[in-house]
Amino acid sequence: MHELSVTENIIDICLRHARNHGARRIVRINLVLGELTGIVDQCITFYWDMLAKDTIAAQAELVFRKVPVVARCRECGEEYRPENLELRCPRCGGEQAELVSGREFRVESIEVD
Amino acid sequence: MEIEVLEGVFDANEEIARKNRERFLEAGVFVMNLMASPGAGKTSLVMRTVEGLRDRLSIGVIEGDIASRVDAEKLKAAGVPVVQINTGGACHLDANMVSMALPHLDLSRLDLLIIENVGNLVCPAEFQLGEDLKVMMLSVAEGDDKPLKYPLMFSQAHVLVINKTDLLGMGDFDPQVVRKTVTGMNPDIVIFELSCRTGDGLEAWTSYLHDRVRCR
Numbered sequence: 001m002h003e004l005s006v007t008e009n010i011i012d013i014c015l016r017h018a019r020n021h022g023a024r025r026i027v028r029i030n031l032v033l034g035e036l037t038g039i040v041d042q043c044i045t046f047y048w049d050m051l052a053k054d055t056i057a058a059q060a061e062l063v064f065r066k067v068p069v070v071a072r073c074r075e076c077g078e079e080y081r082p083e084n085l086e087l088r089c090p091r092c093g094g095e096q097a098e099l100v101s102g103r104e105f106r107v108e109s110i111e112v113d
Numbered sequence: 114m115e116i117e118v119l120e121g122v123f124d125a126n127e128e129i130a131r132k133n134r135e136r137f138l139e140a141g142v143f144v145m146n147l148m149a150s151p152g153a154g155k156t157s158l159v160m161r162t163v164e165g166l167r168d169r170l171s172i173g174v175i176e177g178d179i180a181s182r183v184d185a186e187k188l189k190a191a192g193v194p195v196v197q198i199n200t201g202g203a204c205h206l207d208a209n210m211v212s213m214a215l216p217h218l219d220l221s222r223l224d225l226l227i228i229e230n231v232g233n234l235v236c237p238a239e240f241q242l243g244e245d246l247k248v249m250m251l252s253v254a255e256g257d258d259k260p261l262k263y264p265l266m267f268s269q270a271h272v273l274v275i276n277k278t279d280l281l282g283m284g285d286f287d288p289q290v291v292r293k294t295v296t297g298m299n300p301d302i303v304i305f306e307l308s309c310r311t312g313d314g315l316e317a318w319t320s321y322l323h324d325r326v327r328c329r
Contacts, residue, residue, distance in 0.1 A: 084261055095300050
């Protein structure tokens with residue numbers, strides 16, 4: 001729902017790194033997006049055209065690598081994708097599990113000219 | 114040329130949240146972030162909590178709303194130090210908005226600061242404010258399926274307050290269904306059932322919060 005401000009953050013991060021490397025143009029942006037974040041990648045792409053249009057990132061291709069929600073049982077070590085975020089271990093029934101992925105949202109790298 | 118960035122999109126917010134947290138620790142104030150959908154009863158819980166604890170704790174409030182001062186006026190009339198943040202359309206409070214509000218409160222005189230977030234079950238869950246305790250509310254009128262629809266919020270909260278228990282039996286809401294789903298996602302969550310309208314169940318909540326503030 002807050003993809004507009006999120007898109008501004010991504011542009012700021014990319015432009016800062018591009019500037020530090022003296023880049024003329026950002027060609028591609030590689031992002032990592034966990035499935036639990038609730039961020040909609042199409043919305044970011046939509047806002048990108050509006051917000052980046054007068055910058056060196058205007059033509060950049062946004063590439064999202066989606067990361068599934070994965071939990072790990074603290075008792076038996078089993079890793080699994082919890083349905084509806086039900087963390088109970090499907091193997092041993094253990095109730096102490098931790099999320100190992102699904103919450104990440106970062107700019108992994110940018111490709112520049 | 115590929116440039117490695119490895120920077121979280123929320124890193125800037127989290128850095129400001131860390132600074133807020135340092136200020137809270139220095140002032141010795143316990144901070145609670147209250148989140149729920151519009152109409153769940155956030156302001157009623159703030160009012161009830163202040164009523165129940167004001168003899169024992171010095172309490173201040175930050176009110177986050179997209180627009181208006183109606184909530185802040187209610188608290189001000191009750192003699193509570195309150196700062197209103199109008200987000201001007203933003204669907205959540207972020208650490209920077211809270212940081213800008215802090216100079217308007219004398220933190221060193223407070224034991225407890227309650228931050229009432231913008232009514233929304235989605236976005237506030239993504240933004241750290243520097244708080245000690247994330248409290249979310251779900252009201253009986255909203256239905257018992259909400260944890261399945263908004264899993265991030267329910268998996269992040271330390272406390273869930275189920276409000277409007279005076280409406281139980283008038284619809285299909287089953288508190289046991291909520292308890293089962295939410296503890297499945299978040300085994301350590303503490304759950305209270307209460308009614309801000311009748312006052313039922315409030316004592317358990319206020320004494321829990323009092324102990325958390327005193328035992329930090």
